[in-house]
Each structure stands twice: as structure tokens, then as C-alpha cells.
Amino acid sequence: MTGTMFEKAWAEHVVKPLGGGEDLVWIDRHFTHDLSGPFSLKSLQEHGLALRRPDLTIAVVDHGVSTETGRSEASTPASEKLMPLYRDLTSQYGVRLFSIDDERQGIVHVVGPELGLCQPGAFIVCGDSHTCTQGGVGAIAWGIGSTEVVQVLATQTLIVLRPKTMLVRIDGATSPGVGAKDLILALIAKYGADGGSGHAIEYAGTAVEALSIEGRMTLCNLTVEFGARIGFVAPDEKTFDYLMDRPWSPRGEAWTAASAHWRWLRSDPGATYDKWIELDAGAVAPQISWGTSPAHTVAIDGVAPDPAEAPDAATAEAWRAALEYMALRPGARLAGLRVQNVFIGSCTNSRFEDLERAAEVVRGRRVAEGVRAWVVPGSQSVKRQAEAAGLRDVFVQAGFRWREPGCSMCVSMNGEKVPPGERCVSTSNRNFVGRQGPGARTHLASPETAAASAIEGRIADARSYADGSRHA
Amino acid sequence: MPEIAPLRRIVSKAVPLPLPNIDTDIITPMERIMDGKFVEFAFEALRFDADGAPRPGCALDDPAYRDAEILIAGANFGCGSSRETAVWAVKGLGFKAVISESFGDIFSSNCFRNGIVPVVLPAAAITALLDAAQSGETLTLDIERRVVEQEGGDRYGFEIPPLRRTALLEGLDDLQLSLRLADEITTFESRDRAERPWAQGVAMESERPLGTARKPE
Ligand code: SF4
Numbered sequence: 001m002t003g004t005m006f007e008k009a010w011a012e013h014v015v016k017p018l019g020g021g022e023d024l025v026w027i028d029r030h031f032t033h034d035l036s037g038p039f040s041l042k043s044l045q046e047h048g049l050a051l052r053r054p055d056l057t058i059a060v061v062d063h064g065v066s067t068e069t070g071r072s073e074a075s076t077p078a079s080e081k082l083m084p085l086y087r088d089l090t091s092q093y094g095v096r097l098f099s100i101d102d103e104r105q106g107i108v109h110v111v112g113p114e115l116g117l118c119q120p121g122a123f124i125v126c127g128d129s130h131t132c133t134q135g136g137v138g139a140i141a142w143g144i145g146s147t148e149v150v151q152v153l154a155t156q157t158l159i160v161l162r163p164k165t166m167l168v169r170i171d172g173a174t175s176p177g178v179g180a181k182d183l184i185l186a187l188i189a190k191y192g193a194d195g196g197s198g199h200a201i202e203y204a205g206t207a208v209e210a211l212s213i214e215g216r217m218t219l220c221n222l223t224v225e226f227g228a229r230i231g232f233v234a235p236d237e238k239t240f241d242y243l244m245d246r247p248w249s250p251r252g253e254a255w256t257a258a259s260a261h262w263r264w265l266r267s268d269p270g271a272t273y274d275k276w277i278e279l280d281a282g283a284v285a286p287q288i289s290w291g292t293s294p295a296h297t298v299a300i301d302g303v304a305p306d307p308a309e310a311p312d313a314a315t316a317e318a319w320r321a322a323l324e325y326m327a328l329r330p331g332a333r334l335a336g337l338r339v340q341n342v343f344i345g346s347c348t349n350s351r352f353e354d355l356e357r358a359a360e361v362v363r364g365r366r367v368a369e370g371v372r373a374w375v376v377p378g379s380q381s382v383k384r385q386a387e388a389a390g391l392r393d394v395f396v397q398a399g400f401r402w403r404e405p406g407c408s409m410c411v412s413m414n415g416e417k418v419p420p421g422e423r424c425v426s427t428s429n430r431n432f433v434g435r436q437g438p439g440a441r442t443h444l445a446s447p448e449t450a451a452a453s454a455i456e457g458r459i460a461d462a463r464s465y466a467d468g469s470r471h472a
Numbered sequence: 473m474p475e476i477a478p479l480r481r482i483v484s485k486a487v488p489l490p491l492p493n494i495d496t497d498i499i500t501p502m503e504r505i506m507d508g509k510f511v512e513f514a515f516e517a518l519r520f521d522a523d524g525a526p527r528p529g530c531a532l533d534d535p536a537y538r539d540a541e542i543l544i545a546g547a548n549f550g551c552g553s554s555r556e557t558a559v560w561a562v563k564g565l566g567f568k569a570v571i572s573e574s575f576g577d578i579f580s581s582n583c584f585r586n587g588i589v590p591v592v593l594p595a596a597a598i599t600a601l602l603d604a605a606q607s608g609e610t611l612t613l614d615i616e617r618r619v620v621e622q623e624g625g626d627r628y629g630f631e632i633p634p635l636r637r638t639a640l641l642e643g644l645d646d647l648q649l650s651l652r653l654a655d656e657i658t659t660f661e662s663r664d665r666a667e668r669p670w671a672q673g674v675a676m677e678s679e680r681p682l683g684t685a686r687k688p689e
Contacts (some may be wrong), residue, residue, distance in 0.1 A: 430552060
């Protein structure tokens with residue numbers, strides 16, 4: 001029998017088929033964070049239920065905590081309110097908590113893979129839609145709602161309608177200055193924000209193989225912005241090299257058995273998918289979003305669209321509303337727009353390689369007058385690694401703020417916001433209305449584009465930095 | 473955990489909301505989750521302008537649709553964040569069903585778990601139903617027969633997984649359902665522990681301190 005990796009992984013997780021395509025499936029790892037965790041654990045307690053597998057449950061703090069240097073749990077109203085509850089409940093239930101004083105703290109989807117908690121083919125859930133990020137190491141990982149969180153806590157299982165399978169092939173060589181973020185934004189712009197609805201996506205093709213594991217996590221991160229819950233890249237030698245010797249990775253004989261199994265999980269040649277789409281990596285330029293959906297994205301030298309040219313009335317209305325919110329006229333050029341904020345961070349682009357790419361652009365230059373530019377590393381581990389490599393100095397000397405790990409301006413529930421009416425070039429994944437704060441105008445882009453925009457004080461084409469021609 | 477009332481048939485006017493890609497941040501913005509007013513201010517950006525004044529013409533506040541229990545939405549409704557508050561807000565506004573060409577997958581799953589039915593219909597049916605909603609027609613949505621009916625008799629069949637249908641009709645929740653399967657879970661758990669020792673058991677006991685690992689430093 002030939003099968004896709006998703007089908008093989010699914011089969012080995014079915015506890016009981018429930019008919020009509022729904023199965024009770026086993027969950028290998030369950031991450032909770034400081035927004036979804038405390039209330040879900042409380043709900044479990046109110047139901048008088050035991051936590052079935054505290055050893056497979058990991059608690060992380062990221063959404064509500066401050067990222068200010070010298071922070072404490074009381075630094076933001078959200079964490080002041082949530083942390084005592086979270087601390088108390090995780091200790092009562094015997095769940096590991098990586099709090100702000102822990103060297104493993106960070107954004108949940110950054111921390112899981114770097115600690116080796118995420119494995120190829122493992123079923124991983126979290127009450128957070130970007131859990132799909134972990135597909136970068138080959139995990140079958142997806143976001144769930146809070147009712148489902150309670151079910152996982154109580155039973156270590158979920159009832160899931162098996163999604164259909166989709167293969168997204170990205171072939172060809174990317175041009176300099178184009179990375180994983182540009183590839184996934186271009187895919188969403190081409191096929192729409194619901195292009196992947198109802199499917200589990202396997203990303204493959206030469207451009208995907210060429211990505212580092214960190215790049216694959218960026219790619220998988222925006223899977224949910226493509227309408228799908230699950231997106232992954234099948235494990236290869238790069239994956240094994242990445243996972244080997246991580247704190248929770250299997251060792252010795254267990255590693256040998258695990259890696260053999262992970263190799264077996266890969267989709268068989270000739271396996272068939274319910275849907276199959278393609279993207280030519282060579283044709284992708286750096287991307288920038290103009291509107292309020294990740295699908296509202298164009299190449300960096302592109303312009304905002306004209307609602308008069310929209311394919312239908314509802315789209316025209318959506319474009320009109322987005323242009324109004326973003327204070328753009330139809331046909332306006334994106335490059336050159338003045339920006340007041342630059343945010344390099346979030347589970348999309350806050351890993352070491354992202355910071356390294358941004359630092360290459362920043363090195364030896366200055367952040368433009370009037371721009372608030374932040375780098376928020378994804379985890380303590382990334383922060384230490386970046387500091388050891390001298391990246392912190394590059395950013396700080398240029399005038400960036402170097403902060404503590406957390407979600408920060410990606411979702412702004414910790415009070416770190418873009419002021420109303422201001423523009424922000426952000427390496428995060430959502431440009432929704434009010435996402436970075438009420439009235440905030442978000443332009444999604446890669447770390448290189450964000451860095452170049454900070455230097456110029458305007459949305460900038462990072463490719464002009466690739467050859468060093470604009471060195472100050 | 474939400475209380476789920478059995479749901480068989482909805483006979484009601486429908487609110488038209490044709491904008492595509494209404495994300496869960498629009499339905500319940502983080503600010504409103506934090507201040508606990510996420511039902512009162514659901515869809516805030518669509519219903520109120522920047523100064524907090526109601527936007528004229530927003531169907532959600534149109535008295536013509538008072539007590540409507542059906543929402544007809546543009547494609548990809550409920551995309552974005554997994555926040556279940558979005559479903560609680562839709563429910564809080566009195567809706568028992570949302571009809572769209574497509575849904576965010578997590579939102580759709582959250583709907584079922586709160587006794588709301590997410591109905592997927594093709595674009596042509598949505599166009600017809602939006603028209604019907606705009607002209608104030610009463611629609612009938614029958615979960616047992618899996619059909620949406622217009623006043624004039626035009627009808628659109630929809631799919632819904634059988635277990636989900638039963639759960640809606642009987643007001644069952646997944647937690648009770650899976651707690652009843654505790655024996656099967658235990659059997660699976662011990663077999664899996666032997667077959668994939670790296671995934672549970674040994675794996676989780678074998679943490680190495682960060683300092684001794686080759687990576688991630
Ligand atoms: S960084 Fe942003 S997208 Fe990622 S988990 Fe945090 S809030 Fe969600």
C-alpha cells in the first residue's frame with residue numbers, strides 16, 4: 001500500500017474510528033500558553049476531572065508577559081492576573097511550566113521544536129492557531145479551541161474529522177533576498193486565504209527541501225493564514241540533524257528506532273493527494289501586505305489594488321474597507337510609504353536565522369529618525385544564541401530595542417501596541433484590523449524587508465541591500 | 473465548558489454579512505477579550521466607527537433582523553486565531569447557525585463544540601441566500617434533514633459529519649463522549665507506549681539539562 005505521510009501518521013494515532021470520517025485520536029504532546037492555559041486548567045478542575053498525562057503537557061508563558069528588559073510577572077495587567085492562577089494550577093496538576101525566570105521560556109511554537117519536544121509524525125496540539133509552525137520538523141500539529149483543550153487535558157485524545165490531503169509543491173531556486181516568509185505570503189496571495197481550507201498540507205519540492213528547518217517553520221507557520229489547520233514538511237536528513245541531541249530528543253537505541261520510523265513515515269512515491277497545487281519559487285519577489293488579510297499581499301514593487309477591478313462585489317467591498325483602514329488609495333505604491341514602527345519577532349520570524357538575516361541588512365547602519373524598531377527574540381535560547389553571535393550588538397548599535405522573549409506586538413495583549421493610525425512593518429503573520437492594537441496599520445513582510453524598512457523609515461526593498469551598495 | 477442545547481430545526485430571518493475573510497480578531501478583538509465585553513462589542517470594527525458611534529447600515533444592528541438566529545457570511549468566515557470567544561460571541565448575539573462558502577477550520581470545529589451549526593454551501597447558494605436574507609425572508613434550516621429552505625421552496629442540501637449531527641440533535645459534548653471510551657484509550661496508550669517508546673514514556677523522562685545538550689546553543 002502506498003500512502004502519504006499524513007495518512008500513515010493518522011493511522012497510527014487512531015484510538016477508535018467513530019464513523020463518517022471522524023476518529024478519536026491520540027495526542028502526543030499538548031502545549032498550553034498563558035492565555036489559554038489558566039482558564040482551561042481551571043475548567044478541568046471545576047469539572048472535577050484529573051489531568052490524564054501531565055508528563056505530555058507543557059506549559060509556556062508568551063502571550064501576556066511583558067518583553068521589557070527587567071520585566072516581572074506583574075509588569076503587565078494580563079500576566080499579573082493570569083500568572084498566579086497558571087502557576088498554582090500547573091503545580092497542582094504537576095505540569096512543567098517554563099515561566100519568565102526559566103532559561104527555556106519563549107513563544108510556545110519556538111520553544112517546542114528547539115527543545116526536541118516536537119517530533120516528526122507526532123500529533124501535537126495547543127490552544128493556539130499557529131501550532132502548525134511545528135510542522136517544520138515534520139510534526140502533525142494543529143491549533144484547537146478551549147473546549148478541545150479541556151478534552152485533551154482530561155483524555156489525551158480528541159475527536160477529529162480527518163482532513164483531506166493537499167500537496168503544495170514549491171520548486172525552483174529563490175532569488176537573493178527572498179525567503180520562506182515571501183514564499184508562503186506569495187502562495188496565500190495567489191490561492192487566497194482559504195486556499196487550504198479543510199486540508200492537511202504537505203509542503204514539498206526543491207525550494208522547500210532547500211529551506212533550513214527554521215525556514216520550514218516560517219513556511220508552516222502561515223498555514224493557518226492559508227485556511228488550513230495542519231501544514232508540515234516531511235522529515236529529511238536536515239530534520240534529523242536538527243533534532244539530534246535536543247534536550248528531549250530520544251537518545252541511543254531510542255533515537256535509532258525513532259529515526260528509522262520517521263523515515264518510514266515519509267510519503268511513498270506515487271502516493272496520491274486530494275488536491276495538488278504549485279508555486280514557482282523563482283518567480284517570487286519579496287512580498288509586502290497592503291490590506292487586512294494575509295491574502296492582501298503584493299510584490300514589494302507592487303501597488304494597492306483598485307476595488308473597481310475586484311472579481312466580485314463582496315471582494316470589492318472588502319478591498320475598499322481594507323484600503324480605508326490602511327489609509328491607502330487604489331494604485332498606491334507600497335514601497336516608499338512612511339513607517340513609524342518595525343517589529344521583528346513572533347512565532348513566524350523570531351528564530352536565530354531570522355535575526356541573522358535581519359542583522360545582515362542592519363549591520364553598520366542606523367534606524368531612521370522617528371521609527372520605533374524592536375527585535376523580540378522568540379525564546380531565551382534564541383536570545384542567548386543571538387547575543388553570543390554578536391547580533392544583539394548589531395541591532396542595538398543601529399538603534400533597535402533588544403527585548404525579552406514573548407509574543408509582544410504580534411497580538412498586543414500585553415499592552416505592547418502600535419499606536420492608532422501608525423504604520424508597522426511586522427514579521428508576524430496577521431495584518432487583521434486592530435491586531436497590533438486598535439487602529440494599527442500592519443504590513444506583513446520578511447525579516448530582511450522589516451530591517452530595510454527600519455533603516456529607510458519607509459517600506460523598502462531589501463534586495464538593494466544584498467550587494468552592500470547602500471552601505472553607509 | 474459550554475452547555476449545549478439540542479438543536480433540530482431553525483426557522484428564522486437571516487442576517488447577511490457578505491464580506492469575505494471575517495477573522496476571529498474582528499469578531500472578538502483582544503482588547504474586548506481582556507475587558508470581558510466581547511459579546512457586547514462583537515464585530516466591533518464592523519458595527520462601530522473609530523469614535524465608537526454605530527455605523528449606519530450594519531446588518532448586525534438592523535432592527536429588521538432582531539432575533540435572527542442565522543448568519544449568512546462571506547467566504548472564509550472565522551479564519552485566524554483559535555480563540556473560542558469568537559464562537560461564544562456569535563452565540564451570544566443569538567445565532568444558532570452560520571452559513572458560508574467556507575470557514576476557518578478551527579472556528580468550524582469550535583462551532584460544533586458549542587452547539588452552533590456551521591453550514592457550508594456553494595457560492596451560488598450563498599448568493600441566493602444573501603438575497604433572501606436582504607429581502608427579509610424567513611429561512612428554515614433543518615439539521616435532521618440537512619437542508620436549508622427558502623420561503624418559495626428553493627432548497628439547498630448540506631453535508632455534516634454523522635457524529636456531529638447526532639451531537640447537535642442530542643446536545644452531546646465530546647468530553648462525555650470520549651470519557652466513555654476510557655477503556656479503549658487505555659488500551660491504545662499501553663500498546664503505543666511499547667510501539668513508539670520515543671513518543672511517550674521514556675521520551676518525557678529523559679530530559680537533559682540545556683547546558684549539556686549540543687543544541688540549541
Ligand atoms: S507570536 Fe503571535 S501568532 Fe505566534 S503564538 Fe504569539 S500571538 Fe500567536
